[in-house]
Amino acid sequence: MSDLKISHLYKNFSGMDRPVVNNVNLNIKAGELVALLGPSGCGKTTILKMITGLFQPDSGDIILDNTSLLPIVTEKRDVVMVFQNYLLFPYMNVNENVGFALKMKGINKDKIDEKVKDMLELVKLPDIGGRKPKQLSGGQQQRVALARALISKPKLLLLDEPLSNLDAHLRDEMRELIITIQQKLKVTTIFVTHDQEEAVLLADKIALIFDGKLQSYAPPKEYYECPINERAARFFGGVNFLKSTINNLNIETEIGLIIYNQKNKNDLLDNHLLAIRPENIKISKDNIFQKNCFSGIITSIIFSGTNTRYKIKIKDTILECSVQSLGIKGISENDKVFIYLPEDKLWGMNE
Amino acid sequence: MSGDRLKIILSLTSPLLIIITLFFGGIFYGLLQSLGYQPAIQKYDINFDAYYNVMFSERYAKLFWTGLGLNLWVSFVSTFLAAAFALFGALAIRKTFFAKTFCNFIYSLNLPMPHLVVAIGMIFVFSQSGLLARMSSQVGLIGSPSDFPILVKDKYGLGIILTYVWKESAFFFIILMSVLQSLGENFEELAQSLGANKWQRFRYVILPLIMPSLFSASIIVFAFSFGAYEVPALLGISYPQMLPVMAFEFFLNPDLNARSEGMALSIIIAMIVMILVIIYFWLIQSKIRKN
Numbered sequence: 001m002s003d004l005k006i007s008h009l010y011k012n013f014s015g016m017d018r019p020v021v022n023n024v025n026l027n028i029k030a031g032e033l034v035a036l037l038g039p040s041g042c043g044k045t046t047i048l049k050m051i052t053g054l055f056q057p058d059s060g061d062i063i064l065d066n067t068s069l070l071p072i073v074t075e076k077r078d079v080v081m082v083f084q085n086y087l088l089f090p091y092m093n094v095n096e097n098v099g100f101a102l103k104m105k106g107i108n109k110d111k112i113d114e115k116v117k118d119m120l121e122l123v124k125l126p127d128i129g130g131r132k133p134k135q136l137s138g139g140q141q142q143r144v145a146l147a148r149a150l151i152s153k154p155k156l157l158l159l160d161e162p163l164s165n166l167d168a169h170l171r172d173e174m175r176e177l178i179i180t181i182q183q184k185l186k187v188t189t190i191f192v193t194h195d196q197e198e199a200v201l202l203a204d205k206i207a208l209i210f211d212g213k214l215q216s217y218a219p220p221k222e223y224y225e226c227p228i229n230e231r232a233a234r235f236f237g238g239v240n241f242l243k244s245t246i247n248n249l250n251i252e253t254e255i256g257l258i259i260y261n262q263k264n265k266n267d268l269l270d271n272h273l274l275a276i277r278p279e280n281i282k283i284s285k286d287n288i289f290q291k292n293c294f295s296g297i298i299t300s301i302i303f304s305g306t307n308t309r310y311k312i313k314i315k316d317t318i319l320e321c322s323v324q325s326l327g328i329k330g331i332s333e334n335d336k337v338f339i340y341l342p343e344d345k346l347w348g349m350n351e
Numbered sequence: 352m353s354g355d356r357l358k359i360i361l362s363l364t365s366p367l368l369i370i371i372t373l374f375f376g377g378i379f380y381g382l383l384q385s386l387g388y389q390p391a392i393q394k395y396d397i398n399f400d401a402y403y404n405v406m407f408s409e410r411y412a413k414l415f416w417t418g419l420g421l422n423l424w425v426s427f428v429s430t431f432l433a434a435a436f437a438l439f440g441a442l443a444i445r446k447t448f449f450a451k452t453f454c455n456f457i458y459s460l461n462l463p464m465p466h467l468v469v470a471i472g473m474i475f476v477f478s479q480s481g482l483l484a485r486m487s488s489q490v491g492l493i494g495s496p497s498d499f500p501i502l503v504k505d506k507y508g509l510g511i512i513l514t515y516v517w518k519e520s521a522f523f524f525i526i527l528m529s530v531l532q533s534l535g536e537n538f539e540e541l542a543q544s545l546g547a548n549k550w551q552r553f554r555y556v557i558l559p560l561i562m563p564s565l566f567s568a569s570i571i572v573f574a575f576s577f578g579a580y581e582v583p584a585l586l587g588i589s590y591p592q593m594l595p596v597m598a599f600e601f602f603l604n605p606d607l608n609a610r611s612e613g614m615a616l617s618i619i620i621a622m623i624v625m626i627l628v629i630i631y632f633w634l635i636q637s638k639i640r641k642n
Contacts, residue, residue, distance in 0.1 A: 052544045074543045081544045087537055091559045100555075101545040152546060 002065045002155040002188050004028040004051075009060035011046055011212075020046045021057070022212040028205075031186040033179070035203035037193055039235075043212040044192045048158050051190070052081050064155055075104075080154040084161040086145040088133035094120070094144050095129040101152040119147040122181060139170040143177065150185065157182075159191035163198050175201050196223075196236050208232055224277065226264070226347050233275045233349070239320045240281070242274040244348065251348070255294050255314040261343050268348045278322035280345035283310060285331055289340035298335050301327065312339060378621075385614035392607045401611035405619070411612070417591035422620075425508040425593065426577040429515035430569050436516065437523030438565065442557070445531050455528070458521040470514050470585040477502040477510060503586050508593070510586035519572045523565070530564045531557075563635075570631050574624045594620050 004026070011021040021043040028034050036044040049055040051062055053074035062069045069077055080101070088097050096103075098119050099112040120126050123143040133141060142162070149157060162178060163171045179202065182189050193199050199206045200220040208215040208223065216228040227233035230241055242253040246268060251260045253274055260274070282289065296314035303309075308327030312319050321339060331337060386397045405411050444450035476482050484499035493499055503510030542556045583593035592600075594616055601613030 049540075052540075054540050054543070074540075075546045075548055077544075079544065081541065083537055083541055085537075087541045089538070089556070089559070100542070100547075104542075104546040104548075104551050104555075148545070158544075 003030050004156060004188060004190075005061075005063040006047070006051075007061050007063070009047065009050065009062065010058050011043070011050060011055065012058055018211065019043075019058075020212050021050070024060075024209070024212075024214045026207055026214065026217060028188060028190065030188055033182050033189045033191070033202060033204045035191055035193055035199035035206045036209060037196060037199040037206050037235075038209035040194055042209045044194075044209050045160060047209075048081065048160060048190065048192050051156065051158060052079050053077050078152075078155040079158060080149040080152065080156070081158040081160065082145050082149045082162065084164060086133075086141040086165075088136075088141055088144055088148075090133055092132075093129065094125075094131050094133070094136070097133065097144055098129075098147045098151055100148060105152065115151055116147075119151045120144075122150070122184075123147045123177065138166055139174060142166065142170075142174055146178070146181065150181070150187070153185075154187065157187045157189040159189065161193055161195075161198075162191050163202075164193065164195065171198075178202060200236075208235065226262075227275065227349065229349050230273055230275070233347075238275050238277055240276045240278060242276075242317065244272055244274045246270055246272075254317050255319075258341065258346065259291055259343055260346055260348060262347060264348060267350070269350045273349045275347050275349060276319075276341050276345055278309065278320040279307075280342060281319065281321040282340040282342065283312070283321050283323065283328060283331070284338050284340075285328070285335065287338045289338060292341040292343060292346075293338055294341075295336060295338050298331060298333050298337055301331070301333060303327070310337075312337060314339070381614045382618060384611055385618045387611050389607065389611065394608075394611075401615035402619070405612050405615050414590065414592065414597060415594070415616075418594045418597050421508055421591045422577055422594050425511050425515070425583070426573050429512045429519065429576050430573045432512065432516045433519040433572060434523050434565060434569055437520045437527055438561075440520070441524055441527040441531055442553070445528065446536075451528070454524065458524050461518065461521040462525070464518070466514065466518055466579065467581050467585070469518050470510075470582045473510050473514050473517075473586060474503055477513065478504070504588050506588060506591060508583070508587060511582050511593070514582050514586060515572075515576050519576070522572065523568055526564055526568045527561060530561050534560055566631065570628060573627065577624055578620050 005028075006024060006026040009021055009024040010019055012019040024043075024047060026034075036047060038044050046055060050057050051069070053069065053072065056070070064077075064079070069079070088094075089100070092100070095113070095116050098116045102112045102115060116129065117126070120129060123146055125140060125143050125147070128136065128140065128144075133144070136144065142165070159178070163174055166174055175198075178189075191202065200223075203220060205217060205219055206223060207217045208228075210231060215232055216223070223232060223236045227236060227238065230238075233241070242255060242258075244251045244253045244258070246252075247257065251258045251268075251274065258274065287293065287295070294314050296312040296319070298310055299313050299318065300311040301308060303326070307322050307324050310321045310323070310327070310331070312321060319339065383397075385401050387394055387400055388397055405415050440454065444454055474481060478484065479497055479499045479501065481499075481503075484493070484496035487493045487499060488496045501509075502513065538556050538560060539552050542552045547555060578595055580595040580599055583596045584599070587593055587596060598613045598616035598620065601609045601616065604610075604613075
């Protein structure tokens with residue numbers, strides 16, 4: 001198990017108008033599974049490649065177990081990366097692919113064979129050692145790539161978009177396998193993804209990166225409950241934002257007064273934003289709510305299979321509300337409805 | 352038969368007819384001549400005399416076998432060296448934009464240059480009366496131009512090899528650059544993160560990945576250098592003499608009887624190349640079956 005400390009990491013490529021990685025700091029504890037999450041081009045893969053040594057940072061340091069990795073060449077870092085498209089060597093069979101790292105270390109063939117067997121059992125593919133990569137499914141290729149990466153017991157495992165090439169069914173299977181193996185081997189793991197769902201499903205902690213800058217580093221739940229800013233909230237599916245001002249003990253918003261008692265109430269500036277996730281808004285045809293209750297008109301209803309989304313116009317503001325499954329019976333477009341914004345689900349952000 | 356299929360067959364018929372008539376017709380007629388069938392001089396018997404004469408007669412055997420040896424030497428060495436230069440050149444410069452652009456430009460100039468022009472250039476530069484010999488003599492590196500080592504018109508075919516290496520390395524370079532660029536750097540980066548050093552990455556990753564393209568290009572270059580006439584004719588000597596030059600001299604012989612020997616030699620050259628190509632395809636097929 002290894003601790004990783006990334007401090008003041010900075011990287012700029014010539015011809016770019018902004019640094020790709022801009023003063024990123026991260027402390028990853030031994031055995032943690034951390035996601036680097038952000039949109040395409042935000043610098044997350046560049047961070048991964050700097051950790052492996054494939055890119056050199058312009059400044060900053062990467063410290064693994066109290067030793068700076070920067071003077072160490074990639075092949076000696078004990079940091080292994082699994083690429084997005086698996087990259088199994090097409091001219092080698094599965095056994096040869098998995099044993100590659102040990103062969104490079106000059107370990108004898110019998111020992112390699114033994115370890116390869118163990119690794120293939122670990123990834124639940126014990127009988128495919130003789131096959132070539134093209135004879136494997138996408139999920140199998142991913143498992144072989146994982147076995148190949150883990151065989152040399154790296155101090156740090158890096159995964160580049162580990163689930164993005166798999167279909168929904170395989171994603172679940174692979175997610176479980178990654179978590180099981182990671183917990184069994186207790187290898188510190190960082191993975192890169194642009195998919196917030198993938199990050200939430202896999203990671204102990206998520207480092208959210210926009211434009212090369214670390215926005216927030218927190219457990220997945222915090223991104224839903226108390227996002228750091230509007231962009232972070234939007235990235236995790238937030239759509240309801242109310243411009244607000246502080247009015248004595250309450251908060252004045254564009255839809256009316258709102259009672260707000262979250263822990264950051266005293267930190268909010270005069271002008272700020274209140275956010276609430278669509279699934280946290282309660283909706284009813286009758287006025288059954290006591291406080292933080294507003295009336296509005298349904299402007300659209302969209303059924304998406306697992307839930308039903310309502311757009312409700314309150315004064316000049318549209319709020320989105322999501323209800324599981326088929327939604328609420330008896331509510332149609334242009335109907336008047338009442339909504340309730342629960343105090344503990346509202347979150348204020350200084351923007 | 353569907354309309355589409357008929358259209359395809361009809362559109363392929365005329366080019367195929369031309370190819371079959373010119374290629375197989377020529378081969379067939381050449382084969383007949385090599386077997387002694389020459390109606391122009393009232394020779395109608397079919398025999399292997401020309402093959403025997405070329406390969407085993409007291410008059411030509413030595414010339415043939417030394418020529419074959421020289422042919423194999425020149426073709427193997429020039430193919431290997433051209434491939435090696437191009438490979439190391441491509442690996443060295445593929446990541447540097449300026450060097451890549453510069454080399455692409457130089458090689459793009461080299462590719463359309465006729466072999467004959469390059470061969471003449473070799474004489475101008477590398478012969479004992481050439482530019483390099485004179486300059487070396489002028490700056491005192493050698494006493495006189497005649498002290499310059501014999502690099503053209505020598506018995507080891509060095510001038511011929513130099514010409515082919517210069518010309519064909521451009522062909523290899525362009526093929527390898529395109530293969531390397533399409534492969535990208537991910538496989539190497541992956542191998543590096545798995546602990547492979549520079550040599551191991553070349554040996555276990557790059558080489559196996561580019562080998563099919565390198566091998567195919569080598570077959571083309573080998574076949575060309577084995578059967579080409581003009582460079583050995585310009586830069587070779589009369590003994591040992593490469594087989595295409597020898598064949599051509601048979602054709603130039605005013606005695607029409609010698610034409611059978613010329614044709615036999617041409618067929619032998621073609622057969623050797625074909626056998627090598629068949630071996631290549633057999634190797635590829637067995638590899639595919641194995642996989």
